[in-house]
Amino acid sequence: MFDKSEMDQVLLATGGYDHTIKLWHTHSGICYRTMQHAESQVNALEITPDKQLIAAASYQHIYMYDLNSNNPNAIVNYDGTTKNVTDVGFQVDGKWMYSGGEDCRVRLWDLRSKGTQCPKIFEVLAPVTCVCLHPNQVELFVGDQSGIIHRWDLKTDHNEQLIPESDAMILDIAIDPLGTHMAAVNNKGRCYIWSLKSGKIDEPTKMNPKHKFEAHKRHALKCEFSPDSRYLVTTSADQTAKIWNTGDFSLRQELKVENQRWVWDAAFSSDSQYVFTASSDGCAKIWNIETGSMEKEYAGHQKAITALAFRDCAV
Amino acid sequence: MALYDNKYWLLSHIRNSFISTDDTGMCELIMAGEEGVRKHLKQSLDLYPDDEDSEDEDDLSHESYDLQLDTDFPIRYRSNTAARLEKLEQVRKKTSRMKHVKWETNNSELSQEQVDDLFVRKEPVVSEVKQSLFSKTFKQYRMMPSNPFIEFAKFDGSGQVNLQTKKYRIFLTMLPEHQRNYPMNICCIGSAKVSELIGLILLKCSTMYEDYHWKPVTTYGLYITEEDGEVDRDLPCLDARENISKFGFHCLGLVEHTDPTKYVSFDTSESVIIMRSPFNTSDKKSKDISKSDQEKQITTDLHLMDVHKRAMEAPLYKSYKVYMITKMRAKTEIHLGISGEKIEIDPVQKNSKFVLVKQKPINHDMDMIAWCETVDVKSNRTIFRIIYSQNFGSSSAPESVSTFSPTLQTSASFKSYDFEAEHETAEEIVYKISLILELRSSDTRKEYLAAQERRYYKKKALI
Numbered sequence: 193m194f195d196k197s198e199m200d201q202v203l204l205a206t207g208g209y210d211h212t213i214k215l216w217h218t219h220s221g222i223c224y225r226t227m228q229h230a231e232s233q234v235n236a237l238e239i240t241p242d243k244q245l246i247a248a249a250s251y252q253h254i255y256m257y258d259l260n261s262n263n264p265n266a267i268v269n270y271d272g273t274t275k276n277v278t279d280v281g282f283q284v285d286g287k288w289m290y291s292g293g294e295d296c297r298v299r300l301w302d303l304r305s306k307g308t309q310c311p312k313i314f315e316v317l318a319p320v321t322c323v324c325l326h327p328n329q330v331e332l333f334v335g336d337q338s339g340i341i342h343r344w345d346l347k348t349d350h351n352e353q354l355i356p357e358s359d360a361m362i363l364d365i366a367i368d369p370l371g372t373h374m375a376a377v378n379n380k381g382r383c384y385i386w387s388l389k390s391g392k393i394d395e396p397t398k399m400n401p402k403h404k405f406e407a408h409k410r411h412a413l414k415c416e417f418s419p420d421s422r423y424l425v426t427t428s429a430d431q432t433a434k435i436w437n438t439g440d441f442s443l444r445q446e447l448k449v450e451n452q453r454w455v456w457d458a459a460f461s462s463d464s465q466y467v468f469t470a471s472s473d474g475c476a477k478i479w480n481i482e483t484g485s486m487e488k489e490y491a492g493h494q495k496a497i498t499a500l501a502f503r504d505c506a507v
Numbered sequence: 508m509a510l511y512d513n514k515y516w517l518l519s520h521i522r523n524s525f526i527s528t529d530d531t532g533m534c535e536l537i538m539a540g541e542e543g544v545r546k547h548l549k550q551s552l553d554l555y556p557d558d559e560d561s562e563d564e565d566d567l568s569h570e571s572y573d574l575q576l577d578t579d580f581p582i583r584y585r586s587n588t589a590a591r592l593e594k595l596e597q598v599r600k601k602t603s604r605m606k607h608v609k610w611e612t613n614n615s616e617l618s619q620e621q622v623d624d625l626f627v628r629k630e631p632v633v634s635e636v637k638q639s640l641f642s643k644t645f646k647q648y649r650m651m652p653s654n655p656f657i658e659f660a661k662f663d664g665s666g667q668v669n670l671q672t673k674k675y676r677i678f679l680t681m682l683p684e685h686q687r688n689y690p691m692n693i694c695c696i697g698s699a700k701v702s703e704l705i706g707l708i709l710l711k712c713s714t715m716y717e718d719y720h721w722k723p724v725t726t727y728g729l730y731i732t733e734e735d736g737e738v739d740r741d742l743p744c745l746d747a748r749e750n751i752s753k754f755g756f757h758c759l760g761l762v763e764h765t766d767p768t769k770y771v772s773f774d775t776s777e778s779v780i781i782m783r784s785p786f787n788t789s790d791k792k793s794k795d796i797s798k799s800d801q802e803k804q805i806t807t808d809l810h811l812m813d814v815h816k817r818a819m820e821a822p823l824y825k826s827y828k829v830y831m832i833t834k835m836r837a838k839t840e841i842h843l844g845i846s847g848e849k850i851e852i853d854p855v856q857k858n859s860k861f862v863l864v865k866q867k868p869i870n871h872d873m874d875m876i877a878w879c880e881t882v883d884v885k886s887n888r889t890i891f892r893i894i895y896s897q898n899f900g901s902s903s904a905p906e907s908v909s910t911f912s913p914t915l916q917t918s919a920s921f922k923s924y925d926f927e928a929e930h931e932t933a934e935e936i937v938y939k940i941s942l943i944l945e946l947r948s949s950d951t952r953k954e955y956l957a958a959q960e961r962r963y964y965k966k967k968a969l970i
Contacts, residue, residue: 202641211668218641219648221657222714226666230598264666265601272610287625299610302625311617311625327631346626371631393628419636462639474661478645487649492660494670494696506636507643 203259203503204468205246206476207234209495213248213257216476216490223492227257228264236279237501241286246501249277254291270301279323290332292320298334298344314344314351324365328390331397333374335362341376345396354399356384366424368417373438374399375424377412383426385441403441407434414457418464423481425467427455433469435481445484456497462504472496515549530755531731531742654713659706664694671697673751677708678736678760682716690736690758695751701729702747708761722763732760821942822847829928829936831866832890838927839866845936847943849873850893852924871895873947877921877955879940881933889933893940894923896951921955
């Protein structure tokens with residue numbers, strides 16, 4: 193399993209409206225593989241922790257593609273959602289996968305069992321826009337279009353609700369790797385920060401509102417903490433992505449080029465020095481956080497890129 | 508009404524045939540601009556002109572109703588049903604290879620064991636990463652210039668689904684022989700232009716053959732090519748500004764132009780060497796003698812023209828009256844006919860009975876000729892020699908050659924004829940034959956040159 197070449201361990205995948213998923217050589221900007229995602233656009237992408245498969249959330253399905261073959265078609269199809277699947281992610285050991293959809297449901301899919309039984313489902317009242325797994329691996333934070341954040345405890349099935357702002361859709365939720373902060377962005381461009389206090393065994397995480405700021409002028413689409421928890425990146429329909437210092441939530445960098453249009457997704461390198469963005473101009477971009485300059489473009493998609501997945505490793 | 512004696516109709520028919528059978532679109536381009544001529548012809552030739560001229564108006568640009576100038580693809584689309592059936596079949600095939608996981612609502616509650624097994628609380632651990640593998644390699648390669656053809660990546664059609672794409676087999680003529688035996692498969696989106704397809708090919712090439720120096724897109728042309736990779740050099744390359752869907756070919760050859768300004772220019776290994784006069788370099792220095800320089804320039808140009816003309820005319824047949832020197836040092840008057848294909852030696856018929864050696868007519872294929880050179884310059888005559896080989900090629904009269912050989916000097920495989928002619932004639936003949944040989948670059952010539960070289964080194968070694 194570890195005899196793969198070094199480059200295989202740095203994986204960048206992008207997908208969007210042109211019904212393809214592309215894999216890139218990150219250092220040269222060359223696309224080395226294109227996978228077909230014929231039936232729908234790509235809503236979200238995530239690579240499994242063992243870097244063997246990539247999951248694409250799409251309309252009514254989640255498709256899994258093999259990263260280690262040249263098969264352009266999906267090898268697994270998770271079926272049964274009635275509307276768009278909006279988010280997808282994995283438990284850290286790859287035991288199960290979670291997904292959220294516009295059918296107002298959050299589902300857990302057992303990846304280990306040979307049977308197809310799905311262990312859990314969680315229903316809310318509005319279409320689910322985002323799902324975020326707490327680093328403790330037992331709590332899911334679910335955002336929906338009515339502006340509610342649900343904390344769902346997987347062990348006890350208890351849940352609790354937060355409403356940071358009425359009349360605003362929660363578009364993304366992020367929790368930093370230490371589990372001390374949670375960020376949520378909404379369609380008004382605002383960003384809310386909570387400090388999290390982990391409970392003892394089986395006690396729920398406590399959330400205390402900490403900060404609120406105007407991150408963008410228009411829809412904020414994605415937020416993500418850096419692996420070292422020092423930065424938060426937010427992306428937006430105002431054609432920018434912004435890097436914020438998590439110490440005082442001051443603006444660190446504005447990542448902007450002419451005509452990049454909506455910035456949909458972002459991912460940090462594991463040493464928190466670079467950040468990838470995916471935007472509607474059909475290009476993924478890599479930015480240096482120190483200087484705020486764009487260092488490379490990954491061009492090749494015919495239409496907007498709406499999702500991006502990146503896996504890095506330490507040296 | 509159309510009859511075969513209707514000149515206008517016939518003309519129109521021929522034009523249509525040209526346009527409809529020419530996939531390159533050249534005929535169409537040329538003929539589209541001839542409306543005036545056509546109208547005139549119509550008036551003078553058409554015996555039965557249509558009365559309704561107005562109806563003819565929109566017909567002007569394309570004479571036949573089934574010919575639409577430049578608007579449609581030459582492919583006829585399949586019916587919707589057939590396309591849909593095929594799509595369904597493809598989906599069925601694809602899904603049969605896929606594992607399907609259907610969501611099933613779980614009625615029974617998970618047991619505590621299962622819950623404990625699946626949901627294990629973990630303490631968030633943060634491993635301090637000083638440098639990631641990505642950052643390391645990215646920084647390493649940051650100084651490397653980015654691929655100049657990267658902008659063409661978006662024309663890649665591979666993996667595209669709901670988009671018209673075209674697949675091509677591209678032969679790369681500039682690569683070394685062992686690498687170019689197999690064509691490169693390229694899938695390009697249908698809306699790309701020819702220049703963009705070239706860019707995409709170069710992008711692929713630059714990643715596959717990194718050691719070859721790839722030049723800008725404008726340096727290359729795409730030519731219609733046979734399945735076996737033989738480039739059709741009689742036709743011009745596909746117009747770089749045109750949309751690729753206009754051309755129906757799937758096998759194309761990428762050719763590097765030696766002169767990018769020229770539309771068709773192949774790199775031929777046999778090039779005519781033109782001696783540049785030294786005037787070109789010196790005329791920058793002095794302005795006061797510019798007039799004489801100009802004159803010199805003109806003479807140089809004229810000289811160059813002449814050289815060029817002679818090079819062009821070299822393969823054309825020409826006959827010379829020369830004397831052949833036989834073994835016995837006797838001279839026989841002959842006609843020496845030289846063309847790009849062969850050399851003919853024809854004795855001039857004489858009634859004299861006192862001919863010492865009767866020369867028979869000889870034919871030599873040009874592939875058998877190895878060399879031609881001036882041997883001796885006398886006061887009024889020049890002696891030149893044609894060296895040939897019997898081992899190579901096929902002679903039209905091999906017996907006559909073998910039975911009668913007026914050679915003075917024979918080697919294992921090369922024999923020669925000596926001729927005598929006036930200075931100018933001899934010079935012209937030597938030049939003509941040398942040019943032809945250089946152009947043909949036959950095996951005989953190579954062999955001869957190699958033998959000469961060997962002999963030279965042998966001599967050198969002996970000294």
